[in-house]
Amino acid sequence: MGLFDKLSLWLGLKKKEVNVLCLGLDNSGKTTIINQLKPSDSQAQDVVPTIGFSIEKFKTTSLSFTVFDMSGQGRYRNLWEHYYKEGQAIIFVIDSGDQLRMVVAKEELDTLLNHSDIMHRRIPILFFANKMDLRDAVSAVKVSQLLCLESIRDKPWHICASNAVKGEGLQEGVDWLQGTMAGLILLHQLLTHRDSVAVVISFALL
Numbered sequence: 001m002g003l004f005d006k007l008s009l010w011l012g013l014k015k016k017e018v019n020v021l022c023l024g025l026d027n028s029g030k031t032t033i034i035n036q037l038k039p040s041d042s043q044a045q046d047v048v049p050t051i052g053f054s055i056e057k058f059k060t061t062s063l064s065f066t067v068f069d070m071s072g073q074g075r076y077r078n079l080w081e082h083y084y085k086e087g088q089a090i091i092f093v094i095d096s097g098d099q100l101r102m103v104v105a106k107e108e109l110d111t112l113l114n115h116s117d118i119m120h121r122r123i124p125i126l127f128f129a130n131k132m133d134l135r136d137a138v139s140a141v142k143v144s145q146l147l148c149l150e151s152i153r154d155k156p157w158h159i160c161a162s163n164a165v166k167g168e169g170l171q172e173g174v175d176w177l178q179g180t181m182a183g184l185i186l187l188h189q190l191l192t193h194r195d196s197v198a199v200v201i202s203f204a205l206l
């Protein structure tokens with residue numbers, strides 16, 4: 001069973017599908033990460049090649065990943081933006097060894113954060129400072145500084161150093177995403193069932 005299937009089991013999400021957007025520049029390691037997260041016993045993948053830009057879609061039992069390469073595709077942006085509304089969590093992957101393109105990664109992140117379908121939502125963002133094994137790789141703290149992550153105040157976010165080829169660092173990220181999503185789901189349930197929760201608490205206090 002893969003990491004994300006364990007996560008969905010733990011959350012009791014057997015039937016519900018959670019949409020995770022996996023974003024980042026091309027070559028940052030997104031496909032490698034998603035492959036590592038897939039259940040080891042079901043490597044079936046549904047890759048949808050699209051002329052001009054690429055969207056990969058992977059499905060596990062209850063999680064649906066949509067993967068975009070964000071660079072070099074500005075002119076296709078309006079075609080994939082409509083996936084933003086559906087996303088309930090974001091995994092943003094950075095090539096820590098590619099300092100030259102870190103500026104481009106920051107621009108893409110800023111564009112994403114300022115998008116009307118993302119801006120006002122408390123959608124959790126997990127950053128992978130990937131390719132930590134490369135000699136030129138900068139630390140996760142440095143990546144966080146270069147991307148100005150401290151300025152993200154209205155969304156839960158977390159950054160993990162990772163080596164996707166070896167699968168290192170991925171579990172830590174998944175653990176964080178698991179905890180954060182569970183907290184958000186609980187909060188949502190508490191708010192939507194406010195009245196019944198109040199009744200239960202009143203009875204408990206009697």
Ligand SMILES: Nc1nc2c(ncn2[C@@H]2O[C@H](COP(=O)(O)OP(=O)(O)O)[C@@H](O)[C@H]2O)c(=O)[nH]1
Pocket residue numbers: 024025026027028029030031032033069130131132133134162163164165166
């Ligand atoms: N050294 C190293 N190479 C990696 C790592 N993650 C991915 N790669 C390699 O980087 C290249 C691009 O990876 P890929 O997953 O296709 O990137 P994508 O374009 O973001 O989907 C491939 O050759 C991967 O094997 C990593 O953590 N360390």
Ligand SMILES: [Mg+2]
Pocket residue numbers: 030031032
């Ligand atoms: Mg890819």
